[in-house]
Amino acid sequence: xxxxxxxxxxxxxxxxxxxxxxxxxxxxxxxxxxxxxxxxxxxxxxxxxxxxxxxxxxxxxxxxxxxxxxxxxxxxxxxxxxxxxxxxxxxxxxxxxxxxxxxxxxxxxxxxxxxxxxxxxxxxxxxxxxxxxxxxxxxxxxxxxxxxxxxxxxxxxxxxxxxxxxxxxxxxxxxxxxxxxxxxxxxxxxxxxxxxxxxxxxxxxxxxxxxxxxxxxxxxxxxxxxxxxxxxxxxxxxxxxxxxxxxxxxxxxxxxxxxxxxxxxxxxxxxxxxxxxxxxxxxxxxxx
Numbered sequence: 233x234x235x236x237x238x239x240x241x242x243x244x245x246x247x248x249x250x251x252x253x254x255x256x257x258x259x260x261x262x263x264x265x266x267x268x269x270x271x272x273x274x275x276x277x278x279x280x281x282x283x284x285x286x287x288x289x290x291x292x293x294x295x296x297x298x299x300x301x302x303x304x305x306x307x308x309x310x311x312x313x314x315x316x317x318x319x320x321x322x323x324x325x326x327x328x329x330x331x332x333x334x335x336x337x338x339x340x341x342x343x344x345x346x347x348x349x350x351x352x353x354x355x356x357x358x359x360x361x362x363x364x365x366x367x368x369x370x371x372x373x374x375x376x377x378x379x380x381x382x383x384x385x386x387x388x389x390x391x392x393x394x395x396x397x398x399x400x401x402x403x404x405x406x407x408x409x410x411x412x413x414x415x416x417x418x419x420x421x422x423x424x425x426x427x428x429x430x431x432x433x434x435x436x437x438x439x440x441x442x443x444x445x446x447x448x449x450x451x452x453x454x455x456x457x458x459x460x461x462x463x464x465x466x467x468x469x470x471x472x473x474x475x476x477x478x479x480x481x482x483x484x485x486x487x488x489x490x491x492x493x494x495x496x497x498x499x500x501x502x503x504x505x506x507x508x509x510x511x512x513x514x515x516x517x518x519x520x
Contacts (some may be wrong), residue, residue: 320433320466324426328473331422335414335480341489342412345377349494356383357505359390361512365390368388378408378491386502394507401499408495412488419484423477430470 353373359368363385372384385404389397441460 284377293452312430320429320436321469323429324433324466324469324473327426327429328476331419331426331473331477332480334418335423335477335484338415338419338484339480339487342484342491345412345491346487346494347375347377347379349379349498352379352502353383353498353505356387357501359504360387360509365507378405378412379494381408382495382499383502386499386506390506392507394510397506398503403504405495405499411491412491416481416484416488419481423474423481426473426477427467427470430467430473433466433470434463437461437466 263419292398332400352371355371356368359365369384369387372380372387382401382405386401389400435462
C-alpha cells in the first residue's frame with residue numbers, strides 16, 4: 233500500500249510540474265532582460281508570468297471583481313508557485329507530496345490496527361477460563377492488529393512456564409511496536425527537508441539579486457525586490473510544508489502511543505489470565 237500511494241503521489245506531482253514550468257516561460261517583451269546573463273533570465277521569467285496573470289485577470293469579464301474572486305485560492309497559489317521559481321518550488325512540492333504519502337499510509341495502517349482491546353481481552357479471558365484454548369487462539373487469528381497477535385503468541389506457549397510466556401510476549405511486542413513506527417523516519421526527513429529547501433531558495437535568490445546589482449552597476453530597487461521576492465516565497469512555502477507534515481506526524485505519534493498502551497495493558501491482562509488458568513488446572517490435578 234505504501235508503494236502504491238507513493239507512486240500515485242509522484243505521478244501527480246510530475247503531471248503538475250510541467251504545467252507550472254510551462255507557465256513560467258517569458259514573453260518576447262522580457263527577452264531584453266534575459267540577454268544580459270543567465271541569471272537575468274530567471275527574473276524575466278518571473279516578470280513575464282506576472283504580466284500574463286495580470287492580463288488574464290484584467291480581461292476576465294471586463295475586469296470585474298467577481299471572476300477574480302471565483303478564481304480563488306488555487307490561481308493565487310499557482311501564481312506564487314511560478315513566482316517562487318518553478319525549479320525550487322517543485323522540490324518543495326515533491327517533499328510535501330512524498331511526506332503526505334507516508335503519512336496517509338501510516339494513518340491507514342494504524343487505523344486498521346486499532347481494536348476495542350478491553351472487549352477483546354474479555355472475550356479471550358472468558359474462553360481461556362472456560363478451558364477453550366483453541367477457541368481463544370481462533371479469536372486471536374480472526375482479529376487484526378498487534379494486540380491480537382501478542383495474545384496469540386502467549387496462548388501458543390500456554391503449556392510452558394509463565395516466565396517463557398512473558399519473554400515471548402515481550403519480545404513479540406517489541407517487534408509489533410517497531411512495525412507501528414515503520415516509515416516514520418521518512419516523515420521526519422521530509423519535515424526537515426522542506427524548510428531547508430526553502431532556505432536554499434532564499435540564499436540563491438539573494439545571490440541572484442546581488443548578481444543583478446553587479447551587472448547593472450547600481451542599486452536598482454526593482455532588481456533587488458525581484459530577488460527578495462523569490463527568496464521569501466520559497467522560504468514561506470518550505471515552512472508551510474514542514475508545518476503541515478508536522479501536524480500529521482504528531483497525529484501519527486499519538487495513535488502509536490495509544491496502540492502501544494493497549495498492547496502493554498493487554499499483555500498484562502493476558503499473563504494474569506494464563507496464571508489463573510494454570511492455578512486452576514493445578515488445583516484440579518491436586519484434587520485428583
